[in-house]
Amino acid sequence: MHRRARAGRRHVTRWRSRSPWLGAGAVRPPTIYDVAAAAEVSPSTVSRAFSRPGRVSAETASRIHRIAAELGYRANALTGVSARERTSAVAMVVPDVTNPVYFGLIHGFEAAATKAGYTVVLADTRWSMRQERTVLDRILPAVDGLVVTGSRLSDRGMRAAAGHRALVMLNRIVPGTRTVLVDTAAGVDAALRHLVGLGHRSVTYVAGPPASWADGMRWRSLLDAAPRFGLRISRIGPYPPTMAGGTAAVDGLLRDLPSAVLVFNDLVAIGILHGAKQAGIGVPDEMSVVGFGNVVGADFCTPPLTTVGTPMRAMGTAAFEQLQRAMSGDPMDTHAVVSLTARLMVRGSTGAARRRRTRPAVDGIRPAGPPRGSRTMAAESS
Template sequence: MAVTIRDVARASGVHISTVSRTFSAPHLVNPETRSRVLATAEQLGYRPNRAARALITGRTHNIGLIVADIANPFFPPLIKAAETHARRRDYHVFVADTDEDPIVELDLVQALAKQVDGILLCSPRMTDDQIEQLRREVPLVVVNRLITGLPAVVMDVGHGAREAVRHLLALGHRDLVYLAGPRSSWTNREIRRAAGATARAAGADLTVLGPNHPVEQTGAAAAEAVLATGATAVLAYNDLMAIGLLQALQDRGVDVPGQVSVVGIDDIAYSGLVRPRLTTVATPTAAAGRAAVDMLLQQGDDGATGQVTLRTDLIIRNSTGPGPYAPAVAIDAEVAATVKE
């Protein structure tokens, strides 16, 4: 049915090995022969069969990209960047969605293992042990989680969380809430630790609410609990939850940022579109996707397992404002200072 290397060989009067070399080792074939072969190949519409090639070379030129939830707006920019970057290097990308389920995740890696040259594991929910185990079956790069000995790309959310808390403290807030994400999330632990330490160091209070499924609904559902703590400022695990909370607070007649300030994390496309515009910590997801692909493709050459950390930045918009302990003057200056920092 489909046109194979054999058809091209026959049509151009050479052996199949010559056709093969025309594509995979052009310098070994006479320029004249080469162009003749290329011409007939083109004319016949020949495309090398990657599966057959993979069988013998052991390289599939495919990579797997496993994410917790495609519909979570955090991931699409990462997926897009990774796919585009991979394709530029002649790799195709399997994308799969685990629905935040570690079991599905495990299955998926094993199912994909034989079909790819490596897998990008984004925000994995498995245990460290499981991941280390899998690494023996297939090259892995982990995104958004740090596991010693494993190549990884992480966003420095700790830094972002510290900046966010400092910003809130500078605005005069003393009673803070961290609206937590999934228990198995490395990012979640990082944020909690960094935010907690920063608040404590300043003698402020940080109540942790959670863990939570990181979607808008749980953010909204947490509004009651947040108000019950008496806190005046909230840092949420991600923008989705922050936005949900924002809406729920407004629905209850609570003014944001007048009565409560809200900060998100991720800077997803829409956090600048809600009203008030969300103050948030921007994470460079596209860059992370590209870096992870690079790391995975290099991995084959040497066994070097680097770990890349990408910086995050606080973006101050309109969902944060002065708190009850705000210095009477120069709040604007404070804010400005934080911005510049």
């Protein structure tokens, strides 16, 4: 018994050094044969311990499950096939399935995959790096390929995952993987051109999560574009990518109320609209607000939200097309990056820059001003 335990620990130590998430040299995930060797049983006994535990003694089953967990082995319960077999399943991994920005993305991907004969697995990482690792560990053996958006893992970690299955990244470039992204620079240009046309001379960027690749791209695009438009820029944040995050951002904006804000995403922008109303800040009378995403409901806000619209359904379709190329082994030098056009949707949350009225603050809250009706303007192309 002790000899078996020591053997198991030796195998565990060796496999930990090969983990695709923890170090270099990862060549493959542990297999049923590695678990069998570490537990000093046959592969068929390992298989029974997972599929028919009643046919294995409690002591043996416990030892097998413990060693399997330490090795990082996961039985492919979804398909019952080995890592090398085709599953006719593909996965989409998103950071928050309740975020409306992903509705069109999921729809486009699912429609294209289903038409091609694939089953779609949808996974939610809850904006957690640890949860994302767990999700990838579980689904990599169960699918032929996957699309990942909003990843918190390093480039090295994503390349390790791509070494096991066909992988496509969304709105993030990872060398060695395929990518579908939105032309952020063009979207930011369209937003700034619109604001300058309304007389604004300064813009504050309300930042999203610090680990977000898209947040970094939007900020860098703003830094690059601002001098061309003669704009002063500043930044507050980071804030969670939620409506609650936007409401919290209003406290930061109140310290020096900007003429206009460009916001990480529409949910944060909608939260700012709500918080501004509670604080008595007129939008767009005193502050113009521009979001990113054109999510469902952005045009039903009060006032309706001006936003850099991203073609999410088209992105989902393009993501599956990229994944098909990866699964079929097409060379990476063809169509490695697909860029989609962003469009500025001009609505009622932006207006002419006006001289700010000075009103006393009471306990950090500005007294409410007169209500303003919402208005919708014609959409403007980037």
